[in-house]
Amino acid sequence: MTLRFYDSATAEVRDFVPLEPGKASVYYCGATVQGSPHVGHVRSAIVFDQLTRWLAYRGYETTVVRNVTDIDDKILAKSEASFAPDFVPEGTYIPREEWFALAYRYEQEFEAAYEVLGVQRPTYEPRATGHITEMHELIARLIERGHAYPAEDGSGDVYFDVRSWPEYGSLTHQRIEDMQAAADADPRGKRDPRDFALWKGHKQGEPETASWPSPWGRGRPGWHLECSAMATKYLGARFDIHGGGLDLRFPHHENELAQSAAAGDGFANFWMHNGMVTYEGEKMSKSIGNVIAPAEMLALASPRVVRYYLGQAHYRSVLDYRPTSLTEAAAAVERIDGFIAKASARAGEDFAAYDGGGSPRAGRAGEAHGSVPEAFAEAMDDDLNIPQALAVLHETVRRGNSALADGDAEASSAALAEVLAMTAVLGLDAARSDAPSSDSAHRALAVLVDAQLGARAAARAAKDWAAADAIRDTLSAAGIAVEDSADGAAWSLAAPHTAQTNRMGA
Numbered sequence: 001m002t003l004r005f006y007d008s009a010t011a012e013v014r015d016f017v018p019l020e021p022g023k024a025s026v027y028y029c030g031a032t033v034q035g036s037p038h039v040g041h042v043r044s045a046i047v048f049d050q051l052t053r054w055l056a057y058r059g060y061e062t063t064v065v066r067n068v069t070d071i072d073d074k075i076l077a078k079s080e081a082s083f084a085p086d087f088v089p090e091g092t093y094i095p096r097e098e099w100f101a102l103a104y105r106y107e108q109e110f111e112a113a114y115e116v117l118g119v120q121r122p123t124y125e126p127r128a129t130g131h132i133t134e135m136h137e138l139i140a141r142l143i144e145r146g147h148a149y150p151a152e153d154g155s156g157d158v159y160f161d162v163r164s165w166p167e168y169g170s171l172t173h174q175r176i177e178d179m180q181a182a183a184d185a186d187p188r189g190k191r192d193p194r195d196f197a198l199w200k201g202h203k204q205g206e207p208e209t210a211s212w213p214s215p216w217g218r219g220r221p222g223w224h225l226e227c228s229a230m231a232t233k234y235l236g237a238r239f240d241i242h243g244g245g246l247d248l249r250f251p252h253h254e255n256e257l258a259q260s261a262a263a264g265d266g267f268a269n270f271w272m273h274n275g276m277v278t279y280e281g282e283k284m285s286k287s288i289g290n291v292i293a294p295a296e297m298l299a300l301a302s303p304r305v306v307r308y309y310l311g312q313a314h315y316r317s318v319l320d321y322r323p324t325s326l327t328e329a330a331a332a333v334e335r336i337d338g339f340i341a342k343a344s345a346r347a348g349e350d351f352a353a354y355d356g357g358g359s360p361r362a363g364r365a366g367e368a369h370g371s372v373p374e375a376f377a378e379a380m381d382d383d384l385n386i387p388q389a390l391a392v393l394h395e396t397v398r399r400g401n402s403a404l405a406d407g408d409a410e411a412s413s414a415a416l417a418e419v420l421a422m423t424a425v426l427g428l429d430a431a432r433s434d435a436p437s438s439d440s441a442h443r444a445l446a447v448l449v450d451a452q453l454g455a456r457a458a459a460r461a462a463k464d465w466a467a468a469d470a471i472r473d474t475l476s477a478a479g480i481a482v483e484d485s486a487d488g489a490a491w492s493l494a495a496p497h498t499a500q501t502n503r504m505g506a
Contacts (some may be wrong), residue, residue, distance in 0.1 A: 003058060003381045005241070006316060008249065008271040009171050009257075018240055018382045019269060024060040026052055027231040027268070029244035029252070030067045032223075033106040034074040035112045036451045037046045039277050039310070039321070041285070042294050044245045046307060046382075047274040047315040049119045049427055051243070054380050057372075057425050062437025063121040065234045068110075070103040070129050071220055073184075076210055078102055082458060099210055100129075106450070112447040113294050116303045117310075118430030126230045128221060132212045134229040135221045138263055139198050139214075147262040148198055156201020156217035158186070160255070162194045171271060172250045182251065184222060196255050197222035224255035231260075231267070238266030246273045260400050274315045280322055289470070292321055295448035296478035301326040305333050307431040314363070314387055332394070337422065339397045342404055343416040374420045380425070449480060452488050456482075463502055 003016040018024050028048040031041060045066075055062045073235055076109065079099035097105075114121075137210035139158055142148035147164045151157040162168045162176060169176055181193035187201055202211040211218040221229075244253065260267040261286040276283070279290040297306045309329035313319045372380075373396060400415030423429050459467040464490065472482050475491065483490045 005272060006383050008273050009151045011164065011173070014270070016240075016270070017455070018060065019238060022059070022061060024052075024055045024062045025235045025239035026055070026062065026241045026243065027065045027067075027227075027235055027239060028242070029227060029248055030069070031107065031110045032069040032072055032074070033103045033110065034072065034078055035106060035450060036455075037110050037294055039292055039294060039297070040245060040247075041110070042113055042117060043277055043310045043319060044243075044274050045114055045119045046117065046245050046427070047193055047310045048272075050311055050315070050351040050386065051241075051272070052120065053425055053427055054384065058381075063124075063235065064120075065120040065124045065126065065231060067230050068107055068125060068127045069223065069226055070107065070127045071099070071210060072223055075103050076100050076206060078210045079207075081462075099207060105454075109447050109451050116298065116431070116445075117294075117307045118303070118427045120427075120430070124234045126234065128226040128230070131226070131229050131233065132214075132221065134233050135199075135225050136214055137228050138225065138232075138259070141218075141263045142198065142259060145262060145264070149191070150216050151201075153186075153189040154218050155186060155189050156199070157185050157189050158199035158216050159190055159195040159199055160198055160259050160262075161191060162196070162258065163192055165258050167261065168258045169254065171254045174250070174254075194250065196224060198225045198259065213245050224252055224259065226255050226267075227252070228260045228263075228267075231256075231383055232265055237264075239268060242268035243272040243274070246275055246439075249273055256266055272315075275313070275318045277310075277319045277321060279320075284321075291474075293448070293452075293474070293478075295445060295452065295480075296474065297326065298445050298448070299480055301330055302333075304428055304431040307329045308333050308428060311386060312390060315384055326452050332390075333428070335394065336397055336419065336428070339400050339404075339418060340416065340423075343400055343419075344411065346404060347413050347416060351433055370421050372425060373418050376418075376422055376425075386426075389422070389426070393419065393426075396422070444495060449475065449491055453482070453491065457489065 004013050005016050006013045018045075026048065028044070030045075031037065048064075048066075052062050052064050076099050079097055079102050082097040082102070112191075139148060142160065143158070146161075148158055148160050151159060169179065176194060179194050181187065182196040183191075185197040187193055198221070199214060199216055200219050200222055201216070202208075202220070211220055231242065242253070242256075246317070249271075253273075257267060257271075278284065279292060282288070282290060284291045300308075305326055306329075309325055310319065312329065312332075373392055376389050376392040379385040379392060382388070396415050396418050400412050400419065403409075403411035403415060420429075453473060456468050456471040457463075459471065475482055480491050
């Protein structure tokens, strides 16, 4: 079967024909590092990890770019909020957490979550702040072509003129008249309320370090501009696939496409978007209190179980979380691992090749263990149909167990080779197979939990007791005990994990 993917721009499943034979280029939106990773971020990363693993399995030399947005309004606002002078005891000095330090701290949280869940590192992972020159060049091209203009109010802002580009709205199939105003800059300098910011002039009260010189005055880039500049720098003016969460289609991806195309770049040949994660059928919301964070999942189940759960649905569908979800995923992973262990022992496999949990390590997805079954390949070729691919995996496990029971060594060995190839393609061999109490996984968990305790400490300093209690209750529900003392807050994992205490200054 020809490899086929759903293209959001054309709203149809199309044959994947790479721009350069034998190669595939993929850009997917990474984190805006203004807070801890949530489950939606992690699901998206796993989806595009599955995609790029499959492209590699199919023989494509794959270049993957995942950006880090390390400067934006929310990052600056959180930095400013980290210092609350009205609540600081007299004579006590509490320094503000600089915006770049805050961004880097959260970036490390994302990296820890990606690593423990087996998300492969991209070929390139550029930061927005490292590509200001490329952004200036893109803005200049847009102004020269008549698609952008500096604000006339002297603010230093530069806007994209949406009405200058007739195809604006083509990605999300909207008319300009039906769109809401862009809320990313002061509307006084705009020709149309829907015009969006390419460059944001430096404002009084903002840190000088959060601005760069430009032909239009000191300032910083608009969110949408960053991705266009970074994608084309590393992948060229036209590349194969642009991906991200469904919530990014508008305005982020719509604006990326408009500014890139208006500048003369072909940009993405395919647009792929993954669905959202809900909680028992409802949208996750902090105000409702139904948010489940990666740190909570990793406290309840092993990373391989969490990866299985987050990667089991079709990427375009909604993934619904229920209290039993991880238990069901754990049972599925145990069936797979149980067969691998029994079949490997029967075949006399060397367990030194395994990572300790019954799951083998491989190099390029699947290459260490031969070919996947044809039915599995057909499912993956058909718009990355993971549910059908998992059905093939579990059927192969069932068939392998029957062969073991019948004493058919040849059939069980054949099934084992196929199962190992499929788990490698799905990344289940890359996620940590051990429990979160192990050194490597515990370090990743510690980064995530410490960030929650940092937010709790900030809430306590601001006397926002409701927010502080909510964070503590969330951690407690995940089996993480928090104890306060004069030295700060300490946390520990309760059974079934090995108890380990960690201290974080408040």
